[in-house]
Amino acid sequence: MKxxxxIWLNVLVFSITFAVAAIGVPVYALTVGIDASLWWAALAMFIFSGLSITAGYHRLWSHRTYDAHWSVRAIFALGGALALQNSALHxxxxxxxxxxxxxxxxxDPYSASRxxxxxxxxxxxxxxxxxKYYDYNNVKDLQRDKIVMWQHKYYLPLALALNIGLPVVLGLLVGNVLGALLVTGFLRLVVNHHTTFFINSLAHIWGNRPYTERNSARDNGALAFVTFGEGYHNFHHIFSGDYRNGIRWYQFDPTKWLIRGMSFIGLAGNLKRASxxxxxxxxxxxxxxxxQRKRQTTAEWMQHEYDxxxxxxxxxYLSRKKLLDTKTQSIKDQVAHSALMAQYxxxxxxxxxxxxxxxxMVRAAL
Structure with missing residues (x-):
């Protein structure tokens, strides 16, 4: 097959950003040094852009699990552009x-079966x-959202301003533009990308399936820590209309906590929950x-043992009969009889x- x-633009973006983050940042940090304030800024930008994807792109716009005030939608639109994962509509x-x-x-555009x-x-x-995925016929509802369409129309200038312009401004403030570009730009972006991508890959491979086995999605508490609660993916795939992913109080789901918190101050409403x-x-x-599978396996094993x-x-019993038959004779062949006795x-x-x-085995099964 051909x-x-x-898509050369994507190949270049992913390759260059990863190379700079993996090689350029450590070399610069060891040889020149990077101010602590830039590391804190990178962490803040990582959290902001990450939550904009999980609470905005994912739970708000993709699944409509709650309603949000226009100001919240605008903030998530900006954070989504900072995450550089295409427009909310796309x-x-x-x-x-x-x-x-x-x-x-x-x-499935990112099928885990591949x-x-x-x-x-x-x-x-x-x-x-x-x-298949670029005519947006399945997001007609989002085309009525003015903020979504504004972000979609101006996505490229927004992405450039936030991923290049913002690090430059931060660099000017601390007197280290290159360091700011490396840490708050390249490194933060690569971490944002791959932690989000883990939901499409690792969350369909690593973990358990307590709610459904009809698809490959898994629940994984470890992944939840780096994906703002998105690691409870098995639950999500069967109850995608629920604003929560981690439904237990002890499950790490800061996206759920953010949405719930916004509802207390009137910035979010109509929070949907599965029955x-x-x-x-x-x-x-x-x-x-x-x-049922275990019983079937046990039954097959018992059938084999029974056979x-x-x-x-x-x-x-055939050997026993044969041995008894030789006893009725005058035991003419003692050698044959001894062999039969041993076999018996x-x-x-x-x-x-x-x-x-x-x-x-039967007693244990019963």
Whole structure:
């Protein structure tokens, strides 16, 4: 098959930013030094842009799990441009396709069934679906959001201003423009990118599936710590309309806490939650399916053991009959009789051991 054409702009952006972050930042930090204020600024920008993706692009616009005040939507639009992951309109379009066709290679834009590399970043390096995800027919509701459309229209200048202009301004303030570009620009951007990309890749490979096994999405508390709560991905894929990902009080989900906090001061409303009954039902169904599989496996194993016991029983009794038949003769051939006796004793021992194992197994199963 002919390979999909390479998207050279994406290849260059991902390659250059990663190379600078992995090589340039450590070299500069060791040889010149970077002011602590820039590290704190990079952390703040990482949190701002990360939450703009999770609370804005993902839970607000892609899944409409709550309503937000226009000021919040404007802030998330700016933070999304800082994250440099395309416009909210485009991002939401791809993400809705992912949920509709999860794990289906031909329709899921970042299908995990194609492997870690493809779902993590490979799907953005080639034009695999040139006509499928760019007409925005599945985000018509978002086209009525003036802030979404404003960000989409001016996405490129916003992204350049925030990813280059803002680090330059920070650098001028602390007297180290290059250091600011390296840390708050390149390094922060690479960390933002790959922690978000982990949700498409690692969260479909590493973790458990307590709510559904119909797709590859996993719950992973470790991933939640670097993705602002998005690591509880198995729950999300079956209850995508819930504004929470981590539904337990102890689960790390700062995106949920942010949305809930905004609702207390009137900046968010209509927070949607899945039915507790439906959540518990989903967990019970997964447990039941696993029990059925275990019972089937056990039954197949017991059938095999039963068949083996029958064979040994048959061999034992045939050997016993043959031995008794030789006794009715005048024992003309003592050698043959001795051989039969040895075979009989071996089969008798094997039969009794198999019968003991079988009875023990049946008692345990019952």
């Amino acid at each position: 390979k999909a054409p390479i 991002w939401s379009s791809d993400h809705r396709e992912h949920h509709k066709h999860v794990d289906h290679d031909d329709n 492997g870690f590399w493809y779902s993590h970043i490979g799907w953005m390096l080639r034009e695999y679906h040139p006509d 507790e009954y439906q959540i518990e039902k989903a967990r019970m169904e997964v447990m039941w399916l696993r029990l 083996e016991l029958l064979e040994k029983t048959k061999a034992y 004793q071996e089969l008798k021992s094997s039969f009794r051991e198999e019968r003991r194992r079988w009875r023990k």
